Amino acid sequence: MFYIDAKNLRKHFGNREVVKGVDLTIYQNEILAVIGPNGAGKSTTLEMLVGLKKSEGGKIEYWNNHFKFQLGVQLQSVPFFPGLTTKENLKIFGAFYKKNLSKEVINDLLVKCGLMESAQTEASKLSGGQQKRLAIAVALIHDPKLIFLDEPTAALDPRARHEIHQLIQKLHEDGKTIVFTSHDMDEVSKLAKRVIMIDDGRVIAEGRAKILCEQYNVSNLDDLYFKLTLKEEEKWLA
Numbered sequence: 660m661f662y663i664d665a666k667n668l669r670k671h672f673g674n675r676e677v678v679k680g681v682d683l684t685i686y687q688n689e690i691l692a693v694i695g696p697n698g699a700g701k702s703t704t705l706e707m708l709v710g711l712k713k714s715e716g717g718k719i720e721y722w723n724n725h726f727k728f729q730l731g732v733q734l735q736s737v738p739f740f741p742g743l744t745t746k747e748n749l750k751i752f753g754a755f756y757k758k759n760l761s762k763e764v765i766n767d768l769l770v771k772c773g774l775m776e777s778a779q780t781e782a783s784k785l786s787g788g789q790q791k792r793l794a795i796a797v798a799l800i801h802d803p804k805l806i807f808l809d810e811p812t813a814a815l816d817p818r819a820r821h822e823i824h825q826l827i828q829k830l831h832e833d834g835k836t837i838v839f840t841s842h843d844m845d846e847v848s849k850l851a852k853r854v855i856m857i858d859d860g861r862v863i864a865e866g867r868a869k870i871l872c873e874q875y876n877v878s879n880l881d882d883l884y885f886k887l888t889l890k891e892e893e894k895w896l897a
């Protein structure tokens with residue numbers, strides 16, 4: 660059973676095509692990692708899947724018509740309300756979903772995302788890692804079924820990263836489906852049940868990490884990444 664089934668996604672910025680016919684299916688209850696080099700088109704693809712950008716072609720099918728209320732999205736940059744505290748930001752984002760979040764629900768989110776100590780800190784004064792955690796907390800406010808996390812652990816210290824890994828695993832155990840991007844292949848191996856590798860706007864590999872590694876005769880995802888992704892100069896010749 661799928662949540663999202665996308666065929667032939669395409670996107671140009673100016674005269675540059677950055678997504679070049681991507682097919683991508685997200686199945687219920689999986690943890691899917693979307694990996695690939697900087698600028699490969701991963702975020703643009705995810706933004707098309709969640710409806711923040713429009714694909715110039717192809718088709719996206721969702722599992723139901725109310726899918727937007729069941730999606731949680733953490734983007735790489737999140738516009739918080741800078742004058743408001745962490746807690747107040749959660750409250751106001753909750754109001755966008757027409758939810759008056761109780762003290763208990765807010766505390767639960769703060770604990771889950773490791774934000775208890777910075778609950779009263781103004782969002783503009785949070786560290787980069789704390790802002791990332793707040794972005795994840797905001798994505799979870801309405802208890803979504805399908806959660807998109809765009810580089811959820813980038814710029815986090817090892818303990819914070821470990822906590823986000825645990826959070827992702829816990830969300831998965833609670834029946835959530837998670838799609839995340841990452842440049843950390845150890846993290847991907849640890850968390851993802853399935854991997855989609857995008858390079859230069861195209862899907863170049865897809866499947867379970869272990870099976871992909873066997874197929875390409877490499878011992879780990881790092882080696883697979885180096886084997887399959889193009890170097891900058893090769894892109895210009897492609």
Ligand SMILES: Nc1ncnc2c1ncn2[C@@H]1O[C@H](COP(=O)(O)OP(=O)(O)OP(=O)(O)O)[C@@H](O)[C@H]1O
Binds near residue numbers: 695701
């Ligand atoms: N709004 C925009 N206007 C112009 N170009 C854009 C815009 N958004 C993205 N791009 C370009 O599209 C390409 C793909 O960007 P995208 O953010 O999807 O890559 P990515 O795979 O997520 O990269 P990273 O791993 O660095 O986050 C990049 O070359 C980027 O510069």
